[in-house]
Amino acid sequence: MTKYLLFVFSLLSLGLNAQTATTGVVTGVATDAQGKPIPFASVLIMETRQGTVTDDQGKFKISDIKPGTYQIQFSAIGFVANQQQVTVLVNQTTQVQFEVKPNVKELQVVTVTAQKRSEDLQKIPGALASIGPKKIQNLQISNINEIGRISPNFKSYDDGAGLFPMLASRGVFTIDDTPVVGVYIDGIPLFNTMSFPASLTDVERIEVLRGPQGTIYGRNTLAGAINIITKRPNNQIKGFVSAGYGNLDRFTLEGGIGLPLVKDKLFARISGRYDTRGGYIENTFLQTNDLLARRMGSGNFKLMFYPNENWEVTLAGGLEYRENKAYALLGGFGANGQQLDSLKQNQPYKLSYNTQGNYYTLSSNNALRVSYTTPQFTLTSVSSYQLTDIDRTDEFDFTQFDISSLKPSFRKLNTFSEELRISSNNSNSRFQWLAGVFGYLVKRNETQNIESGADNAFSAPDPITAAQYPYITIDKNEIEQRGFSVFANLTYGLTDRLSIIGGLRYEIESNNTSVDKSFSRNGDPTYSFPALGLIPDQFSETTTFGAFSPKVGLSYQMTPEVMTYANVARGYRPGGINPFTTNADAVVFDPEFSWNYEVGIKTTLLNKRIRTNLTGFYIDYEGQQLFTIIDIATFNFGRDNIGRSISYGVELETEWIVASGLTATLNVGYLETEITDFKVIGFAGEVDNKGNRQAYSPQWNGNLGLNYQKKVGQINLGVTVDYQYQTAMYFDPENTLEQEAYGLLNSRLTIGYRGVSLAFWAQNLTDEIYFSYGYGVSGGGLFASYGLPRTLGTTLTLKF
Structure with a gap:
C-alpha cells in the first residue's frame, strides 16, 4: 500500500512540475523621467489581455504567461502610453523598465x-x-x-x-x-x-x-x-471687443485696450462695459412684467508711470451708472415661510405691488498708488476717493395695499482713504514683514421720504381717520465716520520648514450722526416728536469704538509639495448708530467680534497635475449685528446685537489636470452653525432663537467644474460645464423661511479662430425656481426674491 501511495504522489509531482515549467513571469517598475514611481498605472499584455496595476512604488508583476514574444503596454492618466516588446521564457522572470513622459501640462503656479x-x-x-x-x-x-x-x-x-x-x-x-x-x-x-x-x-x-x-x-x-x-498695460498694444445677446433681452457690449504712451515709461489702459437685461417678475396689480430689469454702463482708465527702476506711479479711475427696477420681494410683515414657499411652487415670478420701485446709482472710484522699491523693502502709498449717489423710490410694505412706500429719496456717500505701508523684499530671509498705517473719512447724507397711506395701521401721531392720509415721515441724517489704524504682519522661519506667523492691528473709529426728523401731512406744519415721547426732531449722537485684531499661526513645509498650517485670528466690526429709530435706547449698537480657529493642509501632487487643499475651522461669534425690530412699540427697525453663535466645518478645494486638455475642479464645503443666545421682541411677544441655525448657512455646498480645450487644425474648441449645489438653508434666525436644496447647471461652448471667438452659453440650464435672497425680521416679517430663471445667449469676441 505504501509503495502505491508513493507512486501516486510521484505522478502528481511530475504533473505539477510539468505545469509550472510551461509558463513565465514578467515584473517591472514604472517611473517618470525623474525616477519617481507611477502608482495605479495599467500594465497589459496586448496579445493575451493579461494585466495588472502598479502598486504605490510603481512596481508590477504578471504571472502564468505562456512562452513567447509579446507587446506590453503601459498606460496611466496624465502620461503618454508606452509599449515594449518582451520575450517570456519557461520558468524565468523577465524584467521590464517603463520610463514614461507626461502627456499633460502641469498646473501653473498661482x-x-x-x-x-x-x-x-x-x-x-x-x-x-x-x-x-x-x-x-x-x-x-x-x-x-x-x-x-x-x-x-x-x-x-x-x-x-x-x-x-x-x-x-x-x-x-x-x-x-x-x-x-x-x-x-x-x-x-x-x-x-x-x-x-x-x-x-x-x-x-x-x-x-x-x-x-x-x-x-x-x-x-x-x-x-x-x-x-x-489688467495692467505694458509695451504691447493689446485689447478686445465683445458683444453678447441672450434671452430676457440681455445685451452686453464690452471693450478694453492697453498701450504704451512712452516706451518703458508711460502706459495707459481704458475699458468700458454696457449691460442691459429685461425684467422677469410680473406685477399683477400694476400689470407690468419688468420688475428686476437692469441697465448699467461703466468706464475705467489706468495710467502707469515708471520714472526709473525704483518708482512706480499708478493713477486709476472709474465711473459707473446703473438703473434698476426693484425691489421684487415676495412676502411682507406677518408673512410666514409656508405662504412664500406655496407662492414659489404655484405662482412663480409673480407678486402684487401698488408702487413701482426705481433705483438710479452713480458711483466713481479713483485712486493714486505710488511705490518705491529697493532690494530690501517696498514703500507703498495708496490714496483713494469714492463717490456714490443714489436716487430711489420703492415699495415698503410689499403688498398691493396703500400702507407704506418710499417717495423720491436720496443717499450720497463720499469716502476718502489713505494707506501707507512698508514691506520686506528679501525672499531668502527667514524674516518677512509688513507694517503700515491706514486712515479714512466717510461722509454720508441721506433723506428718506416715507409716505404712510390710507391703509397704514402704524401711523401713531394722533387719532387716525382716512381723511388725514397720506402723511410723510421725513428722515434726514448726516453721518461722519473717521477711522485710523496701525498694523503689522510678521513671518519668521524657525527652521527651513517651520515658520511662525504673527500679526496685529489696532483700529479706532468715531461716528458722529446728526438726525432731523419730521412729519408732513397735506402741507400742514410738522408734528412734534417730543410730544410723542420719542427722540426729538433734531438730535446728534457720537460714539467711539476701538479694538485689537490679532493673528498668530504656524506653518510647516513637510515637502516642497505639501504644507500644513494652523491659525488663530480675531475678527472685528465696529458698532454704530441707527439713524432712523425714534427710540433713544436703541440708537447705538455695539461692535461684533469673532475668534476663528483654522487648520489646513495644501498639496500639489502627481507631478504637479493635482492641487488639493483641505481646511477645518471653528468660529466663536459674539455680538453679531443683525437687522431686526429694535422697538416693537414704535415699529422701529435697525441694527441690534444678538448674543452669540458658533460655526464650524471643513472645506475641500481640488483642481486636477485629468488628461491633455481636460481639467476638473471640485470645491466642497461642510458647515454647522448654531445660535446660542438671541432673543427679540416680536408682534407675538418674545422670540427665542437659541438652538437655531444661522441664516445663509447651508450644511453642504460646493461646485463641480469641467473644462476641455482642443485644437483642431486652426480651430480652438472649448467646453466648460459648472454645477453648483447647496443643501437647504434658512433666510431668517427663526428658521421659518427655508430655501430647499437646489443646484444650478451652467455651460459655455467656445469656438475660436486666431483672435476671434464665438461662445454659446447657458446659466441655470435646468430652469431651477429658487429664492436667491431673503431675510426675516425676527418677530416681524419675511421677504424673499427670486433667482434668475434659465438664460441662454451668445457672445462674439475679438482680441488683438
Missing part, C-alpha cells in the same frame, strides 16, 4: 497678492482661492454676486435690486450696507455695499480669502475679503 505681496498661493498659510481671466470668462463671472461659486463655504447672493450684494462666509453674514466680507479693487477698499460695482470689467484675477482678515485689511473683513485685480 501668484496672488492676498497678503499685499506677490506669493505662491500654495505657500500662503490660510484659506484662499484665486482664478485668472480664462476661468473668469469660462465661469461667466461678470459681477460680485457670481463670485461665490469659486470657493467653498463662501456664498454671494443677489438681492434682486443689485443694490446690496450679500456676502456670507462660514456662517457669518449681514444684510445691511456695511459688509462683513471686504471688497478691494486694485487695493482700494469699498466700505459700503452700495459702492460695489454692478459689473466686473477688464479683470485679471479674483482672490477670495476666507476667515478674518483684519490684521492686513482692517475694516469690514470680519468674515473674509475679495481682492479684485484689473
Whole structure:
C-alpha cells in the first residue's frame, strides 16, 4: 500500500512540475523621467489581455504567461502610453523598465497678492482661492454676486435690486450696507455695499480669502475679503471687443485696450462695459412684467508711470451708472415661510405691488498708488476717493395695499482713504514683514421720504381717520465716520520648514450722526416728536469704538509639495448708530467680534497635475449685528446685537489636470452653525432663537467644474460645464423661511479662430425656481426674491 501511495504522489509531482515549467513571469517598475514611481498605472499584455496595476512604488508583476514574444503596454492618466516588446521564457522572470513622459501640462503656479505681496498661493498659510481671466470668462463671472461659486463655504447672493450684494462666509453674514466680507479693487477698499460695482470689467484675477482678515485689511473683513485685480498695460498694444445677446433681452457690449504712451515709461489702459437685461417678475396689480430689469454702463482708465527702476506711479479711475427696477420681494410683515414657499411652487415670478420701485446709482472710484522699491523693502502709498449717489423710490410694505412706500429719496456717500505701508523684499530671509498705517473719512447724507397711506395701521401721531392720509415721515441724517489704524504682519522661519506667523492691528473709529426728523401731512406744519415721547426732531449722537485684531499661526513645509498650517485670528466690526429709530435706547449698537480657529493642509501632487487643499475651522461669534425690530412699540427697525453663535466645518478645494486638455475642479464645503443666545421682541411677544441655525448657512455646498480645450487644425474648441449645489438653508434666525436644496447647471461652448471667438452659453440650464435672497425680521416679517430663471445667449469676441 505504501509503495502505491508513493507512486501516486510521484505522478502528481511530475504533473505539477510539468505545469509550472510551461509558463513565465514578467515584473517591472514604472517611473517618470525623474525616477519617481507611477502608482495605479495599467500594465497589459496586448496579445493575451493579461494585466495588472502598479502598486504605490510603481512596481508590477504578471504571472502564468505562456512562452513567447509579446507587446506590453503601459498606460496611466496624465502620461503618454508606452509599449515594449518582451520575450517570456519557461520558468524565468523577465524584467521590464517603463520610463514614461507626461502627456499633460502641469498646473501653473498661482501668484496672488492676498497678503499685499506677490506669493505662491500654495505657500500662503490660510484659506484662499484665486482664478485668472480664462476661468473668469469660462465661469461667466461678470459681477460680485457670481463670485461665490469659486470657493467653498463662501456664498454671494443677489438681492434682486443689485443694490446690496450679500456676502456670507462660514456662517457669518449681514444684510445691511456695511459688509462683513471686504471688497478691494486694485487695493482700494469699498466700505459700503452700495459702492460695489454692478459689473466686473477688464479683470485679471479674483482672490477670495476666507476667515478674518483684519490684521492686513482692517475694516469690514470680519468674515473674509475679495481682492479684485484689473489688467495692467505694458509695451504691447493689446485689447478686445465683445458683444453678447441672450434671452430676457440681455445685451452686453464690452471693450478694453492697453498701450504704451512712452516706451518703458508711460502706459495707459481704458475699458468700458454696457449691460442691459429685461425684467422677469410680473406685477399683477400694476400689470407690468419688468420688475428686476437692469441697465448699467461703466468706464475705467489706468495710467502707469515708471520714472526709473525704483518708482512706480499708478493713477486709476472709474465711473459707473446703473438703473434698476426693484425691489421684487415676495412676502411682507406677518408673512410666514409656508405662504412664500406655496407662492414659489404655484405662482412663480409673480407678486402684487401698488408702487413701482426705481433705483438710479452713480458711483466713481479713483485712486493714486505710488511705490518705491529697493532690494530690501517696498514703500507703498495708496490714496483713494469714492463717490456714490443714489436716487430711489420703492415699495415698503410689499403688498398691493396703500400702507407704506418710499417717495423720491436720496443717499450720497463720499469716502476718502489713505494707506501707507512698508514691506520686506528679501525672499531668502527667514524674516518677512509688513507694517503700515491706514486712515479714512466717510461722509454720508441721506433723506428718506416715507409716505404712510390710507391703509397704514402704524401711523401713531394722533387719532387716525382716512381723511388725514397720506402723511410723510421725513428722515434726514448726516453721518461722519473717521477711522485710523496701525498694523503689522510678521513671518519668521524657525527652521527651513517651520515658520511662525504673527500679526496685529489696532483700529479706532468715531461716528458722529446728526438726525432731523419730521412729519408732513397735506402741507400742514410738522408734528412734534417730543410730544410723542420719542427722540426729538433734531438730535446728534457720537460714539467711539476701538479694538485689537490679532493673528498668530504656524506653518510647516513637510515637502516642497505639501504644507500644513494652523491659525488663530480675531475678527472685528465696529458698532454704530441707527439713524432712523425714534427710540433713544436703541440708537447705538455695539461692535461684533469673532475668534476663528483654522487648520489646513495644501498639496500639489502627481507631478504637479493635482492641487488639493483641505481646511477645518471653528468660529466663536459674539455680538453679531443683525437687522431686526429694535422697538416693537414704535415699529422701529435697525441694527441690534444678538448674543452669540458658533460655526464650524471643513472645506475641500481640488483642481486636477485629468488628461491633455481636460481639467476638473471640485470645491466642497461642510458647515454647522448654531445660535446660542438671541432673543427679540416680536408682534407675538418674545422670540427665542437659541438652538437655531444661522441664516445663509447651508450644511453642504460646493461646485463641480469641467473644462476641455482642443485644437483642431486652426480651430480652438472649448467646453466648460459648472454645477453648483447647496443643501437647504434658512433666510431668517427663526428658521421659518427655508430655501430647499437646489443646484444650478451652467455651460459655455467656445469656438475660436486666431483672435476671434464665438461662445454659446447657458446659466441655470435646468430652469431651477429658487429664492436667491431673503431675510426675516425676527418677530416681524419675511421677504424673499427670486433667482434668475434659465438664460441662454451668445457672445462674439475679438482680441488683438
